Amino acid sequence: xxxxxxxxxxxxxxxxxxxALISRxxxxxxxxxxxxxNEVSLTFDxxxxxxxxxxxxxxxxxxxxxxTFFVVGENAEKNPDLIARIHKExxxxxxxxxxxxxxxxxxxxxxxxxxxxxSDVIKRITGARPMYYRPPWGIVNVFDYANLGxxxxxxxxxxxxxxxxxxxxxxxxxRMRQKLKPGQVFLLHDCGITFGADxxxxxxxxxxxxxxxxxxxxxxxxxxGIDEMIAITEEAKNGKNGRRKAARRTSxxxxxxxTEISHSIGPLKKAIVSLWxxxxxxxxxxxxxxxxxxxxxxxxxxxxxxxxxxxxxGEQTLRSGDHIMEIHFENKMLFDLGMNSKSTxxxxxxxxxxxxxxxxxxxxxxxxxxxxxxxxxxxxxxxxHRGSESLGYQNFDLPRGLFSWMTNVYLRILMRVIHPAxxxxxxxxxxxxxxxxxxxxxxxxxxxxxESRVKRRPDRAxxxxxxxxxxxxxxxxxxxxxxx
Numbered sequence: 001x002x003x004x005x006x007x008x009x010x011x012x013x014x015x016x017x018x019x020a021l022i023s024r025x026x027x028x029x030x031x032x033x034x035x036x037x038n039e040v041s042l043t044f045d046x047x048x049x050x051x052x053x054x055x056x057x058x059x060x061x062x063x064x065x066x067x068t069f070f071v072v073g074e075n076a077e078k079n080p081d082l083i084a085r086i087h088k089e090x091x092x093x094x095x096x097x098x099x100x101x102x103x104x105x106x107x108x109x110x111x112x113x114x115x116x117x118x119s120d121v122i123k124r125i126t127g128a129r130p131m132y133y134r135p136p137w138g139i140v141n142v143f144d145y146a147n148l149g150x151x152x153x154x155x156x157x158x159x160x161x162x163x164x165x166x167x168x169x170x171x172x173x174x175r176m177r178q179k180l181k182p183g184q185v186f187l188l189h190d191c192g193i194t195f196g197a198d199x200x201x202x203x204x205x206x207x208x209x210x211x212x213x214x215x216x217x218x219x220x221x222x223x224x225g226i227d228e229m230i231a232i233t234e235e236a237k238n239g240k241n242g243r244r245k246a247a248r249r250t251s252x253x254x255x256x257x258x259t260e261i262s263h264s265i266g267p268l269k270k271a272i273v274s275l276w277x278x279x280x281x282x283x284x285x286x287x288x289x290x291x292x293x294x295x296x297x298x299x300x301x302x303x304x305x306x307x308x309x310x311x312x313x314g315e316q317t318l319r320s321g322d323h324i325m326e327i328h329f330e331n332k333m334l335f336d337l338g339m340n341s342k343s344t345x346x347x348x349x350x351x352x353x354x355x356x357x358x359x360x361x362x363x364x365x366x367x368x369x370x371x372x373x374x375x376x377x378x379x380x381x382x383x384x385h386r387g388s389e390s391l392g393y394q395n396f397d398l399p400r401g402l403f404s405w406m407t408n409v410y411l412r413i414l415m416r417v418i419h420p421a422x423x424x425x426x427x428x429x430x431x432x433x434x435x436x437x438x439x440x441x442x443x444x445x446x447x448x449x450x451e452s453r454v455k456r457r458p459d460r461a462x463x464x465x466x467x468x469x470x471x472x473x474x475x476x477x478x479x480x481x482x483x484x
Contacts, residue, residue, distance in 0.1 A: 030140075032155035034183035034229040035236040039222050041185045041229040042067040042209075043156065045096055045134065048075055048082035049191035052202035056190050057085060059206060063213040065223035067091050068154070070134040073098030073118030075191065080125045087126040092225040094132035094154065095119060100194045103135045111135075115151070132226055154226055156187035162205045163189050165198035173208035180212060182221065185229065277332060289328060290369070293361040297354045299328045300362065302371050305379065307399055312377060312441050323374040325362065325445075356391060363449035366442070378440040392444040396437045 034041060042060075047053045048071060060067055069086050071093060076083050086093055097103075098114040106114075115133065123129045133151040140153065158179040161167050176186065188209065192201040216223060224232075283289070284299065292298035302325055310318045318324070366372040381398065382388070388395055 030153040030155050031226070031230055031233075032185060033157045034185060035233045036182045036229065038182055038220055039224045039229055039232055040180065040182065040216060041226050042188065042223055043070060043094075043134070043154070043185060043226060044068070044188050044190040045070045046072055046075070046100065046189050046191035046194050046197070048079045048086070049193070049202065050079055050082070052192075052206065053079070053082050053086075053190045055206055056202070056209075057082075057089060057091075059210055059213070060091070060223075061089060063217065063223070065213055066225045066228070067223065068094055068132065068226040069190070070094040070096035070132070070154075071118070071122070072096050072100055072191075072194075073114065073121050076118065076121050076125070083122060083125045087128075090225075092132065092227055093122055093126065093130050094134055094226070095122070095130050095151070096134055097136055100136050102137055102139050104139050152230070154185070157183070157185040159187040162208075163192060163194075163197035163201050165192075165201045165204065167201075167204065169204040169207040172204055173211050176208060176212050177215060180215060180219075180221070183229075183233075185226070280330075280332075290365070292327070292358050292365060295330065297330050297333050298358045298362070299330060300365065300369075301326050301328075302369055302375060305376075310396055310437075310439065312394060312439060314441060314443060316376070316441055318377055318439065322376045323371055324377050324379040325366065325369075325372075325375045327362070327378060327380040352391075359391065359445070359448040363445050363447075366446070376442055378438075378442075378445050380438045381435050382438050388438050391440075392447075393438045393440045396439065398435055398437055 042065065044056065044067060047069060053069075069091055071083065073095070083093065095115055095118045097111070098117045101114075103111050119129050131152060132154050134154050138155045158176075160172055160175045160179075162172055179186070188205050189197065190202050190205070191197075192199045213223065287301055289299040289301050292300055302323055304320075305318055305322050305324045306320050309320070312318055362378060366375055369375075378393075382395075
């Protein structure tokens, strides 16, 4: 059952949850907010609708406003005259899938087929293929970034719940008026036949929109298609980038001899780190992790081992069903460690030191933890292979299978995130980076229990120094520690 949970968790995280969150929060590979002085973009989803789309077009024409319509392919096929009118009156037509289904639960090939089919419908009617795409509910999957590279994915800045009839025109107007500012991309609906929508809700949308168009005209705003908003935004960004580069050159000239310890990261890495921290919180709840000591570096859980028999020291054998104490590294501290270290050597030494400091607390946890008396071994998975023996660990190859593959992928992503030169390390030495199981028998772990209260034995101190040096050298070889 736990394996099924792991598979489902990895699938939802990497296929759907992470891409959607990255796009929504950080705007990765999507457009959702403009930079303009006087322009606002109105976008409409789910149509065309034979009742409400004509009324909406009449309203837009009366005010000289342009909009973007993300159409559902099957609706476009049923109403070709409306598609032709939208195109003729200078509005932008985008794709909203052939049917209104979320991309989370469709295979990449199915999403691609839906988009191509809708594009073909629009091409037959207007003579031109769409350049813009908005997935239903704004949900992308990881393959959308690659498969839809020829389309600009468009999300939104503000949405207002206008698909529900009970919101009403007055409340809808107040919500829209509050958000009426330059650069906004409004998400509205001209069709109410999709799942969860009310059939006549667009009537309220049109009523509220008329008042918004009045207000916008009085404020000197222009309502433009998404193509113009993107063009204006790109022009504004290019101007800002030029000024930033000039300022950066000046700053570098002033402090060209200074060296920064804290490594800067770009928007994509920030997105990955934020999602990584969120993922850890969810993981802690799902698998009921407990802190080791103050919990700043390590957490643990006690579970049953499931895998092939492993021969341990002292003629002991770990078998499937035996209890283990599984150790997990705290992601935030690991990231801070990577970002605030001068070199990979410093990171490697610090990781070994923190492990050594944590072992006495891990040993004492066995006395109070539920099923602690049944634990046969301390267990973790790490990319630090050498040096761990001096602390009392044995290391073993991970059994081949799905877990091994997923762990390898995860640790490579981790390497790219926290290592100052992680991308280059993975490219150059990826073949030699393989996670291994680290196991310490219960008897050896318990010898650490009084480590903080008695004087360290000379042999233990000597081994500690050797451990740090060996592990640091190993780290320089291109590996990084992460217990999962």
